Amino acid sequence: MDRLEKNIKILRELLEHEFNKDKTGHSADHLERTLAYALKLCEKEGGNRDIIGVAAYIHDVHRLMGAQLGRFCTPEESLPKVREILAELDLTEDERERIVHAVKHHEEYSFGKEKVQVTDIESMILQDADNLDSTGAIAIIRSFRYGSANKMPDYDPTIEFYQNEYSESVNDKSTIHHLYNKSLRIGNYMHTQTAKDIAKEKMKLIKDFIDLYLKEFNCDF
Ligand SMILES: [Fe+2]
Numbered sequence: 001m002d003r004l005e006k007n008i009k010i011l012r013e014l015l016e017h018e019f020n021k022d023k024t025g026h027s028a029d030h031l032e033r034t035l036a037y038a039l040k041l042c043e044k045e046g047g048n049r050d051i052i053g054v055a056a057y058i059h060d061v062h063r064l065m066g067a068q069l070g071r072f073c074t075p076e077e078s079l080p081k082v083r084e085i086l087a088e089l090d091l092t093e094d095e096r097e098r099i100v101h102a103v104k105h106h107e108e109y110s111f112g113k114e115k116v117q118v119t120d121i122e123s124m125i126l127q128d129a130d131n132l133d134s135t136g137a138i139a140i141i142r143s144f145r146y147g148s149a150n151k152m153p154d155y156d157p158t159i160e161f162y163q164n165e166y167s168e169s170v171n172d173k174s175t176i177h178h179l180y181n182k183s184l185r186i187g188n189y190m191h192t193q194t195a196k197d198i199a200k201e202k203m204k205l206i207k208d209f210i211d212l213y214l215k216e217f218n219c220d221f
């Protein structure tokens, strides 16, 4: 078992059970997919694998805190807890700080209120990996889970489609509006070419899904 595998094993022991109580699309399977995407991107695009792997598994601690407090918590608010967990792992001080940096900035979007500020490859890969799980087949399921946990309608035909300055802290008007606002365009804003390539098929599915949903919704058979 290499150093990253040992660190991930400890993280699973500490976090998997807690995350599996989540009802908003951020359960441990999201962490596992983010980790898998991140390692794939790291293999093709470079960056420090130990930093990228740990950052991928630990990035959504703010969602756990949000569930406990019953409100949206920013990634920044979760940093004391993230540091506490990182202290349990085999990492240098410099690696810990670079992981904290990546976690703090992972919810920035070039089409968002909080614009992308990061320039290091590890943070960019974490953003791409997390965002790859926001589009595609599983993203549709995750979005409806999130919508249902947050009492959002599946769709509201009285509200025009919009693509606004996106922010994770503001819920969209319906889950279909969310797919249109985020999942349908996130693939165009990936940092790495590898992520752009993986996103293509996912984006096509989102477009086809929304189109067919609207046809069915409108009884346009
Ligand atoms: Fe997050």
Ligand SMILES: [Fe+2]
Pocket: 030, 034, 059, 060, 130
């Ligand atoms: Fe995430």
